[in-house]
Amino acid sequence: MEHLVRVLDERDRxxxxxxxEHVGDAELSRxxxxxxxxxxxxxxxxxxxLGIAVPQLGAARRxxxxxxAQQSLAAIRGxxxxxGSGQTSLVR
Known part of the structure; x- marks a missing residue:
């Protein structure tokens, strides 16, 4: 079907x-x-x-x-x- 529509990236694929899967090739071609x-x-x-909203198919993010993640952030803050100072950094 990629020969019928623009597929620019993985999200398009x-x-x-x-x-x-949900509409079928025949309806998609029409x-x-x-x-x-x-x-x-x-x-x-x-x-x-087709009257269909583009589905959000990206990976779910935590x-x-x-x-x-907390350990990594603590290491970066360190x-x-x-x-040599007991002061906290300006970056948080």
Missing amino acids: RTLAWLR AVMKCGTTTKPYLSAVCRQ RQSTAS MLKPP
């Missing part, structure tokens, strides 16, 4: 795979033709044609701090602390 462009349409245009 995941979006195209999702569309193929939507591409309805876009009415002489060049490959962007996936966002195809999704609009929002909570982990122990290893490196940024002025040498």
